[in-house]
Amino acid sequence: MTTINLFLLVTALASGLIAGLFYSYSCSVNPGLGTLSDAGYLAAMQSINRAILNPVFFFSFMGTFLLLPLSTYQHFGTGSRFYLLLAAAVVYAIGTFGVTMLGNVPLNEALDKINLSNSSAQELTAHRLRFEVSWNRLHAIRTYASIISFVLVLLACLTAFDKN
Template identity: 80%
Template sequence: MTTINLFLLSAALASGLIAGLFYTYSCSVNPGLGALSDANYLAAMQSINRAILNPVFFLSFMGTLLLLPLSTYQHFGMGTRFYLLLAATLVYVIGTFGVTIAGNVPLNDALDKMNLTGASANELAAHRLKFEAPWNRLHTIRTYASVVSFVLVLLACLTTPDNS
């Protein structure tokens, strides 16, 4: 297997892992959390947001951010495969990474600073109202983006490079 194919395969794996994570979260975690009381919802989100900051997550999340542009560069001038990888890179960088960093992370940081044990029921309800809908909307965007990016990488893997 050539180095160029190894990077393409690695980009496909990393982007698939992230798409799967966000998709699974949308299908199971968000609906489950949505059924919780305000205090339990906010506590669970604080816990999840802290737990996800780990090397395994960062390897796939940041790995995709590095591997997609690298693989795209390696396929420059190879026709359709290059353009599919370029589109996958742009969709991931803007729609997945960008939305996460500019949207979800600031919401997570604000939630992390909240002292849940000292908050009244009204404060908990107000904070959940400010957090849940915007966070879920942004999560939906990054989920669609990560799935689209992954599909584009898969299509690139299935195309024959045009070296013209």
């Protein structure tokens, strides 16, 4: 296996991991959290948002953001592989990374500042309403984008290397 193919394989792994994380969150965590009381939901989201900031998450999330353009560059001039990777990089950069950094992260940071133990039931309901719908909508966008990006990387892996 050549170095360029090994690098593409690592790119595929990282993008698959992040797509799987967001997908599984959409199918299990969000529906489960949605059944909790306002206080339970907000406390759980605060806890999850703090716990996800770890090296394993950063490998797949930041790693994919860095690996996709590097893989794309390595495949410049290879025809369809290059264009598939370019599309994957753009979709990921805008739809996954951009949406997360400009949408989900600010919502997470605002949620983290809320002192749940000093909030009334009405305040908890208001906090949840400001957070949940927007966060889930943004999460859906980044989930679709990460899956599309991953599929494009897989297609690039399956495309014959055509160095022109």
